[in-house]
Amino acid sequence: MSKDFIPAARPIIGDEERAAVDAVLVSGMLAQGSEVAAFEQEFSQVLLDGRHAVAVNSGTSGLHLGLLAAGIGPGDEVIVPSFTFAATANSVALTGATPVFADIEPEHYCLDPEAVAAAVTPRTKAIMPVHLYGHPANMDALGALAAEKSLLLFEDAAQAHGASLGGRRVGTFGEFAMFSLYPTKNMTSGEGGMVSTGSDEVARRLKLLRNQGMERQYENELVGFNARMTNLHAAIGRVQLGKVGGWTEQRRANAAFLDANLAGVGTPQVADGAVHVYHQYTVRIGAGERDRFAAALKDEYNIGSGVYYPIPNHRLPSFNIAADLPVTEAAAAEVLSLPVHPSLDAEDLDRIATAVNALAKAGA
Incomplete structure (x- = not known):
């Protein structure tokens, strides 16, 4: 690699x-x-x-x-x-x-x-x-x-x-x-x-x-x-x-590229009237596939990613509270955040899109 x-x-x-x-x-x-x-x-x-x-x-x-x-x-x-x-x-x-x-x-x-x-x-x-x-x-x-x-x-x-x-x-x-x-x-x-x-x-x-x-x-x-x-x-x-405004515009441009070029994963949705600043660019991977997908992204394509957050707070040992939160549980099992930071260049973005699309098509 x-x-x-x-x-x-x-x-x-x-x-x-x-x-x-x-x-x-x-x-x-x-x-x-x-x-x-x-x-x-x-x-x-x-x-x-x-x-x-x-x-x-x-x-x-x-x-x-x-x-x-x-x-x-x-x-x-x-x-x-x-x-x-x-x-x-x-x-x-x-x-x-x-x-x-x-x-x-x-x-x-x-x-x-x-x-x-x-x-x-x-x-x-x-x-x-x-x-x-x-x-x-x-x-x-x-x-x-x-x-x-x-x-x-x-x-x-x-x-x-x-x-x-x-x-x-x-x-x-x-x-x-x-x-x-x-x-x-x-x-x-x-x-x-x-x-x-x-x-x-x-x-x-x-x-x-x-x-x-x-x-x-x-x-x-x-x-x-x-x-x-x-x-x-x-x-x-x-x-x-003094730099965050320009960095934010670059994050938004990077996110727009990924929106336009990713296939086979659920891309971020933006509410009407909302300006999203993309601290994370978070996609959805089918239940049971997310962790294999993240591992393959790193092992096969040398691309990092993150899971934010794999354990909902109510299930952490520090709280351990019974709660019926089905949307939270589904998100915790399926979300994966891809690189979107402003230091990415065009070649990086192409690599990310190519890798994600290949893995999605192959079923990770």
Whole structure:
């Protein structure tokens, strides 16, 4: 096998990011400071239409602190999808509240509003959809349901930087939203998260919670955490923020090529009015064939792929909750994410399409 391996994901770190980090190192101001403040302001303007942006040390911290800042705690229930990374439900459990798992829509892998409505109980305090793979959840229907039931609405936008629905950016619908800045996301700060909110009070509480409960040193107002982002990470994030728009257009162009050239697999569907930013390009493979297909893609064609996510959260040992989620179970058995990252070239895309079509035709 002579052709280079095509990975499922590839962080892009260049000279500008290295220079930005070096400038922080030279300054000697490494902890949270002016770089973080600038990153927050720029993220707000570029991706959030001016909403508050609060930087933290990870996406999970962002979810956890966002929930706490919004008043979620013991005795509350928060409805979440089971078909996502465990951090979504973990963050609810870490507040002392209970994650309640609801099923997803088969076309877009995001929370099904009808399933959410059926999961509401007197203890339900909030709904937290995930904009999975970079496709926005059905925020219109979920927002209407939240208003009808007097519930809070949050957003796990970990994978959805720049996605939108009906011309409105994700991260601007809920009481708070969280964007991950992990290395494999559409943009990165090396590690970190950004929390958005339209509430001055929630923003203030977020800033207290990330910094040991302090606004002024040694004047602790509440019990908090050390969840600060460093100037080093913010410096990387600021450079990446200037590039993410172009990278997103390349992801969308790569996805359009795959849409037009793949056969024999179920390609991603996009809702009317939605802008999908393709953190993942996820296809469906027939039940029982997915794992063999992924292995053959690597072994025969030197192409990576990923399964996001093979075990629904409700079946993880950490939760182990009985739930009837047939659409979630089917997705977990059939999804496969193909490379779509912006560093792919035309030859890479041709190789991916040729390999997938050959395997689909042969039945993997």
